Amino acid sequence: MARTVSLYEAKTHLSSLVEAVAEGEEVVIAKNGVPRAKLVPIPVQREPRRPAHAMGISYIADDFDAFDETIADLFEGV
Numbered sequence: 001m002a003r004t005v006s007l008y009e010a011k012t013h014l015s016s017l018v019e020a021v022a023e024g025e026e027v028v029i030a031k032n033g034v035p036r037a038k039l040v041p042i043p044v045q046r047e048p049r050r051p052a053h054a055m056g057i058s059y060i061a062d063d064f065d066a067f068d069e070t071i072a073d074l075f076e077g078v
Contacts, residue, residue, distance in 0.1 A: 002026035002038065 003025060010017060010029045017027050017039060027039040 002028045004028040004030055004035065007031045007036070 003020075005013075005017065005027060007029055010027075021027055021039045021041050024041060028035050029037045029039065
């Protein structure tokens with residue numbers, strides 16, 4: 001069952017609440033007695049992400065992020 005804390009308590013004790021959540025506890029934050037948010041732990045990533053290659057891209061050109069005047073003009077409305 002989740003522990004409920006007031007918004008004031010959550011602001012005052014955020015660090016300790018985050019530690020409690022990291023250990024598996026769920027914390028509900030209420031404003032004027034009405035639940036507004038829930039702190040839950042983020043799942044631990046066991047292995048590094050691997051690219052899906054969904055777009056079939058296997059090569060990125062060396063100048064991929066180089067400045068392009070034509071594209072800049074499109075953004076600036078020239």
